[in-house]
Amino acid sequence: MTSKVDVTMLADLLRRAAKAEIVPRFRRLGSADVRSKSEATDLVTEADEQAERMMKAESARLWPDALFVGEESVAAEPALLDRLKDAELAIVVDPVDGTFNFASGIPAFGVMASVVLAGETIAGIIYDPMGDDWVMAEKGGGAWLRRPDGEAQRLSVAAPVALDQMVGMASTGYLPKDRQPQILANLSKVRFVANYRCAAHEHRTFAAGHVHYLMYYKLMPWDHLAGALICQEAGAYVARFDGTPYLPHHLDGGLLIAPDKSSWESLRREVFTL
Template structure:
């Protein structure tokens, strides 16, 4: 039997973390509050760590048996990544997605959580602290834009258009240099290809019908599980570059999302093949 959690409770926890730990530090970080992890564009702040501690503590209260996998926790305990696929119930959290933006005082950042049961993503939440609203999906129940006043709207991906009119987001950071040069040249075939440096807002925009495609290479679960489920529940086609499904245990293989399989195939062939 698939295990789950109270999605409303999880959504409220993300809001609490933002209110108590993230928003008070926004544009108020001191010089010692921001640190580099793997490289200059990979940062962690005091807000990331404090928000994750709060979320972890709250999750332990209403889902004590769940495996908790947070981006900052995994930095200290990498073996947690390999436990997701076999967990009866796992809650995977990105306390601040778009940390580079957040640390720079830019407003494109979000808080994300996904719920995985026996190797399947069954729920996803993306919270926007500044807008104080959520995009939420439970598997088989559609994707929804939820406001703090309780009102909500169902989300639907955009209809596809011709290749030269497609608008989307693509992260080329982890391509090898020659491959990146090729892909960036290929992106001239579409109308707009950009990057918000924040998967949370890219997925929100895609699921709401504002983009036609998203492309990523590095697939850390806290960055993509919630958004991919939300996009699929909004009608999108999503797969890794080789056409296989994207699963919670995957950390590579690339990921491409489009309104339908035909558009996915065209983008893969014309733009993202290396």
């Protein structure tokens, strides 16, 4: 599936923005360069804002017909998010995913973009500024690790294992308060649970076959559209908690990703019991 957006050019734009506006600020932020948004751990930095400003300007030049939906643009203009559902073509960007890590000097953050065509995610890109490589997918074309020298490696999810052997990531902070205790207790049924505080690296880790599940409750398009497509193209079973497909306009309903449908159903039944 194609659109007017050249995915290779978009991937290069993410890299150029990271090298110009993000990496030079890593571990060099002043107190005035970091601010809280909705809560103390929901941060925005000069790197987020300047990188998104660059990507927005370049996107407007390269793809003037595309709606640009960036995390910081929506923070400034919330109504922008409502336009995504009906947009014929959109580019959705998270300039720094894992801002808390970035602001804390932890090298686990990424730059993400997805392309949405008529309400469907058709391309996803996750760039790692520290490793200087991309994980990316176009719908129907598989998931790939790509490097600037042209090297490419096809990605595949892990083989399914029994529930008590599953290792994965779960973001539990946004779960309904009345369900948190039970779900946290249920997580004792799996082998291991982690949280990188960075969906970019969690999706990359899953798509490369290193873990067996990802779970998110809060859904913002810049956090999960790219990664969900990449995981799906790597062979994953991806669905909201009610079993329906995850679409760009969905902001709730949770997201569960597993190597296959049987693993997904086991996790949903035994662990993530909402």
